[in-house]
Amino acid sequence: MREDLITTMSFMEFVGGLADVCGAVGGVAAIALWVAARRTRQLAQELVKISLRIEGEGREIALPLEIIRRDVSRAELLGRIGMLPMRKPGARFALRELGTPAVMRAINAVSRAETNALVIPATREEVEQFDL
Numbered sequence: 001m002r003e004d005l006i007t008t009m010s011f012m013e014f015v016g017g018l019a020d021v022c023g024a025v026g027g028v029a030a031i032a033l034w035v036a037a038r039r040t041r042q043l044a045q046e047l048v049k050i051s052l053r054i055e056g057e058g059r060e061i062a063l064p065l066e067i068i069r070r071d072v073s074r075a076e077l078l079g080r081i082g083m084l085p086m087r088k089p090g091a092r093f094a095l096r097e098l099g100t101p102a103v104m105r106a107i108n109a110v111s112r113a114e115t116n117a118l119v120i121p122a123t124r125e126e127v128e129q130f131d132l
Helices: 002-046 074-082 101-111 124-128
Strands: 049-056 059-062 117-121
Touching: 049 124, 059 124, 074 101, 101 117
Parallel strands: 049 117
Antiparallel strands: 049 059
16 A cells, blocks of 8 residues: 555656646747747838828828838938939939938837838928929
């Protein structure tokens, strides 16, 4: 009878130890899956397409530029807007508001996924300089 009790206790200790190991492995797996899901959501946000518009004095141009969130920066915008066709061949575009704190805040809002659109304020002349 005593041997049965010892065998049963040894078996229970083994099962208890196995349960501890399974719990630890499950906890680590849960943390790893949570991190992977969070990263996947972050990557999906970075790949969202952002709409770009230049608006001014009753005139608006939706820029035919495809840009994803992670590429939105002042330098990238300057480069892409600079590739747009101009009414005067060879002319360089001029958008006075691009250097203002308001536009930088708007760019930061897009980068932080607070909005999916970037509107650049402009005068009517600035809007009409593009051949779109």
